[in-house]
Amino acid sequence: MRTAMIAASTVLVALGLVVAPALAQRDPAYAAARAEGKVGEQADGYLGIVGPADPVLQRLVDDINIKRRAVYAEKAKENNVTLEAYALTAGCQAVLRTVPGEKYRAPDGTWHTRTSAPPIRDPRCP
Numbered sequence: 001m002r003t004a005m006i007a008a009s010t011v012l013v014a015l016g017l018v019v020a021p022a023l024a025q026r027d028p029a030y031a032a033a034r035a036e037g038k039v040g041e042q043a044d045g046y047l048g049i050v051g052p053a054d055p056v057l058q059r060l061v062d063d064i065n066i067k068r069r070a071v072y073a074e075k076a077k078e079n080n081v082t083l084e085a086y087a088l089t090a091g092c093q094a095v096l097r098t099v100p101g102e103k104y105r106a107p108d109g110t111w112h113t114r115t116s117a118p119p120i121r122d123p124r125c126p
Contacts, residue, residue: 029060040103040111041094043122045072045087050103050111092125 033039039061042048046065049057069087076086095104098114106112106120 027060027064029056030064033057033060034102037101037103037113040105041091041098042105043088043091043095043107043125045089045091045094048105048111088122088124089126092122095119095121095125 030039038050038057039047040050046068047061049061053061068090069083072087072090073083076083079086096119098104098119100114100116102114103111104114104119107122112120
C-alpha cells in the first residue's frame with residue numbers, strides 16, 4: 001500500500017509539482033538565500049535553513065514552507081494520497097533538481113553542497 005502511494009505521488013509530482021518551487025523562486029530574497037547557501041532542499045519537501053537563522057531568513061523559509069504545505073495538501077487530497085507521501089516525493093524531486101553549488105540535506109541530516117555528482121538520496125525516495 002505504501003509503495004503504491006509513493007508511486008502514485010511520484011507520477012503526480014512529475015505532472016504538476018513545479019508550482020511550489022516556482023512560487024518561491026519569484027522572490028529575490030529566496031533566490032539570494034539559495035545562491036548564498038543559506039537555505040537548501042530537504043527530502044521531506046520543505047526548505048531548510050543551513051546554519052544559524054536570523055529572523056528575516058526564518059520568516060522567509062516559514063512563508064515558503066507554508067505555501068508548499070498548502071500545495072501539497074491540495075494535491076494529496078485531489079489524488080487520494082497522504083500529505084506526507086506527497087511531500088516526500090516532492091522533496092525527493094526538489095533535491096534531484098538542485099544544481100551544483102546549491103545546498104541539500106542528506107538522509108543523515110547533514111547539509112551538502114551539490115556537485116556535478118548526483119545528490120545523496122533518502123532511501124524512501126521513489
